[in-house]
Amino acid sequence: MKLSLPMPKQIKPSLHIPTNNTYLLRHPPQKEKVVVVMGATGTGKSRLSIDLATRFAAEVINSDKMQVYQGLDIATNKITDEERRGVPHHLLGIVNPESDFSAADFRATATLSLQSIHIRGHLPIIVGGSNSFIEALIDTNNFRSRYDCCFLWVDVAMPVLNSFVSDRVDKMVDLGLVREVRDFYKPNADYTKGIRRAIGVAEFDKYFKSESISEEEIRARILAEAIDAIKSNTSRLARRQLEKIRRLRNTKGWKVHRLDATDVFRKRGGEAEAAWEDLVAGPGFAVVSRFLYNLEPVICGGIMVERDRAPLMAAASF
Structure with a gap:
């Protein structure tokens, strides 16, 4: 069952609100929410983004620098219409394949997508392996002043991923x-x-x-x-992507929630599906719920998550 995400409430000035800086420090405007799904190529980022988007009222913004181009759907591993399960996608297959699409271009177009998604009262989920695009968007004063981010990292041990x-x-x-x-x-x-x-x-x-x-x-x-x-x-690309994620987490201090999907890739059939739910989708849903709502600590899937102190707007099982 989908959870409905309410439109962020904007604090409007009134005659009863002091105009000094002390009040603004104590009552900062509520920031809008953004979820970012990261990981090396092939780890299941797109799958997790769809799992989350079907449990929350969400839309996906592609941040893969090759998937923004039209064409070569197999070579660039674009998510198929069937795999999208009706979830709206932005910046996917929209750019002329002969032109260049820079990090600055991504920042400008992704910013417009974020605004349009929030206007519709939905949660934006940014997903893709091009961490330079994600960094270019997030490391701006305009973004940081307006949005709160939740970072999810789908990780798989390199020998298994290879x-x-x-x-x-x-x-x-x-x-x-x-x-x-x-x-x-x-x-x-x-x-x-x-x-x-x-x-x-x-x-x-x-x-x-x-x-x-x-x-x-x-x-x-x-x-x-x-x-x-x-x-x-492709294996070399995966290693570079992992190095970049570790740098963002360890050097730049991004609070990245790691979801270890290694055992999922070691299993087959129904066992793999159950492992995905237990190790990736379930914990990912719990982390995002904690990010979106006021939750209290509980243990879920072997990790510390939090439960709402008041009833959630809608129920969901995982």
Whole structure:
């Protein structure tokens, strides 16, 4: 059951409110709420954002710097319409693939999305692996003066994540990755701009150029090398993303709530679903509830969370 998030109450001045700074310090305006879901590629950030958005009245803002572009849905791992489960998404597949979309561009467009979501009385959930985009948005005086943030970090041990990434690339190939990138291919293209910077694009350049070679065995070897390169580059990206999250938490002091999903990736079928609910979705929901409402401490899923001292606006189970 969805929880309804009320519109933030704006404190308006009246004749009975003192205009001195002492009053403002004691009664600061209520800030609007924002949830940020972080994590390395492949850890389940999008899944958690949808789980949260279907339990609260929420909309998702994409912060993946490759998924903002139109096209190459397989290569960039865009969330599908079915996976979105009716949750509105912003900044997903909206930018011309040949143009550049900078951190400053993200900050400007995400700010507009935040405002429109709050006007509708909904909770914004920012999700994506491009931590530089998230940092560019949050580390501004305008953002910090207006919003309170709750940071969730979906984490998976690197050896386990590497294995998952390898399997995921194979599945992407089965879904038509090579054909998708071939349709987008241009000889002598600039792989430093636009969507061509995405992992899974430049790696196929040599293979596409070799397709005129008659020897099938040679072409198969070049293709296998391209797929291996995609797996290696994706794993390196995941490590860089983890390093950035740790820096934001340890050096910059962001209060990041870590959700360890490692055991989820070690299981299969129903056991994996149950582990996701116990280790990620349930605790994530509890943390966000604590952030949004006035809650008292209880133990849930092995972590300290808090329960409302008064009845919640609506009930939900997890």
